[in-house]
Amino acid sequence: MDSIIINGGRTLSGEVTVSGSKNSALPIMAATLLSSGVNRIYGMPDLSDINTMKRLIEHLGAECSVSDGLVINTENIRCCEAPYELVKTMRASFLLLGPLVARFGRARVSLPGGCAIGLRPVDIHIKAMESMGVEFNIDHGYVNASCSRLKGAHILFDLPTVGGTENVMIAACLAKGITTIENAAREPEIVDLAFALKKMGAGIKGEGTDTVIVEGVKELKPLTFTVMPDRIEAGTLMVAGGIAGGEICIKNCPVHCMGSTIEKLRETGLEIEVEEDNVLIKRKGRLKSVEITTNPYPGFPTDMQAQIMALLTLAEGVSIIRETIFENRFIHVAELDRMGAKIKVERDSAVVVGVNQLKGASVMATDLRASASLILAGLAANGKTKVSRVYHLDRGYDSLEKKLQSLGADVCRKRN
Numbered sequence: 001m002d003s004i005i006i007n008g009g010r011t012l013s014g015e016v017t018v019s020g021s022k023n024s025a026l027p028i029m030a031a032t033l034l035s036s037g038v039n040r041i042y043g044m045p046d047l048s049d050i051n052t053m054k055r056l057i058e059h060l061g062a063e064c065s066v067s068d069g070l071v072i073n074t075e076n077i078r079c080c081e082a083p084y085e086l087v088k089t090m091r092a093s094f095l096l097l098g099p100l101v102a103r104f105g106r107a108r109v110s111l112p113g114g115c116a117i118g119l120r121p122v123d124i125h126i127k128a129m130e131s132m133g134v135e136f137n138i139d140h141g142y143v144n145a146s147c148s149r150l151k152g153a154h155i156l157f158d159l160p161t162v163g164g165t166e167n168v169m170i171a172a173c174l175a176k177g178i179t180t181i182e183n184a185a186r187e188p189e190i191v192d193l194a195f196a197l198k199k200m201g202a203g204i205k206g207e208g209t210d211t212v213i214v215e216g217v218k219e220l221k222p223l224t225f226t227v228m229p230d231r232i233e234a235g236t237l238m239v240a241g242g243i244a245g246g247e248i249c250i251k252n253c254p255v256h257c258m259g260s261t262i263e264k265l266r267e268t269g270l271e272i273e274v275e276e277d278n279v280l281i282k283r284k285g286r287l288k289s290v291e292i293t294t295n296p297y298p299g300f301p302t303d304m305q306a307q308i309m310a311l312l313t314l315a316e317g318v319s320i321i322r323e324t325i326f327e328n329r330f331i332h333v334a335e336l337d338r339m340g341a342k343i344k345v346e347r348d349s350a351v352v353v354g355v356n357q358l359k360g361a362s363v364m365a366t367d368l369r370a371s372a373s374l375i376l377a378g379l380a381a382n383g384k385t386k387v388s389r390v391y392h393l394d395r396g397y398d399s400l401e402k403k404l405q406s407l408g409a410d411v412c413r414k415r416n
């Protein structure tokens with residue numbers, strides 16, 4: 001298992017470009033199963049989660065190749081089963097349920113199970129698709145779904161689930177009649193998915209609002225599309241500029257959907273200038289403590305919580321971070337405390353007392369965003385930090401250590 005080694009204390013300078021969005025690319029790859037033909041997707045990030053999704057759709061019979069963009073040929077889908085061995089490594093595999101049932105009338109998908117940050121049930125996905133006529137039975141950890149033809153339904157989500165909105169929106173594209181999703185998630189990646197589906201010929205309205213309306217069509221055509229940039233990688237790079245100090249320019253930022261992240265970082269005292277899709281980050285002097293509550297979009301993203309916590313360990317005063325989306329997303333706290341941070345978890349909130357200095361240490365990544373948080377802390381820490389189990393990092397960041405190196409950080413990957 002690889003480790004990332006950081007010798008902290010260097011300020012950053014120069015410019016870096018944001019890669020494509022993991023959380024947009026994954027549902028779009030699943031959506032290509034709705035049609036038969038050759039799809040071409042540009043702007044794909046090089047991530048292990050993307051490779052897992054490629055293996056999954058190849059298991060179903062699709063052919064994937066990387067030439068000019070990611071080419072996915074869905075003409076010979078011959079299986080509708082997503083096996084546990086692959087699904088257990090990536091929860092987003094459950095997004096195959098919608099397109100498989102919509103196009104083939106059946107699917108056998110392993111239940112994703114929980115992960116480090118929470119139980120992450122899929123009950124809302126299943127309840128919604130039952131209302132569209134899908135019959136489910138669950139045996140041996142698999143969801144078996146069947147339906148002769150999906151029918152449109154009026155669906156009200158108990159909570160604005162991102163994956164649930166994506167699964168149902170994808171399935172509804174080929175359903176008979178109109179599907180309305182109330183209390184839909186509004187994340188930018190859902191808007192990107194809707195754009196892709198509309199390019200395939202889908203009839204979708206209201207994406208990005210809490211009510212999405214889909215008028216089913218008989219057939220869709222293959223997709224040619226460019227995924228949006230990754231707003232969480234962009235936010236992570238902004239925190240890198242803030243925690244290390246100096247001045248950096250982050251290019252290809254989806255600024256239009258980063259309002260809550262940028263505003264909160266400005267509140268810490270970071271100087272942030274926006275010029276089209278380029279963001280200039282400058283840190284002068286000590287940062288200020290803030291209060292944050294994670295919320296569904298357009299609120300502060302839960303996927304930025306671990307990263308901004310690393311920044312706030314060095315802010316003057318006491319910061320409070322309340323995590324409202326996942327029940328166990330403070331695993332990085334213990335590792336940050338081992339680097340000299342002063343953080344206490346009280347139920348759904350972390351109390352971060354700012355310290356003057358972090359100290360390098362050997363720490364262990366436990367999930368995707370926690371691994372980024374520890375690397376960010378290492379940039380500012382005094383001495384050497386070794387972050388192990390960075391396979392977590394590689395799931396969702398495209399060569400983060402190379403991007404930080406290009407900004408002047410003393411960081412490298414050690415292949416064990």
Ligand code: EPZ
Nearest residue numbers: 023092120121122123124125161162163164303325326368
């Ligand atoms: C997506 O996960 C993202 N993953 C997550 O990013 C992100 O943290 C999350 O949305 C919230 O923004 C991808 O897009 C691949 P949810 P998802 O369904 O769809 C509960 C990252 O770091 N819930 O919106 O699984 C659930 O337990 C990852 O890139 C139910 O109770 O998130 C959670 O508490 C981590 N029943 C909350 O809703 C359901 O049927 C939000 O989950 C579905 C969800």
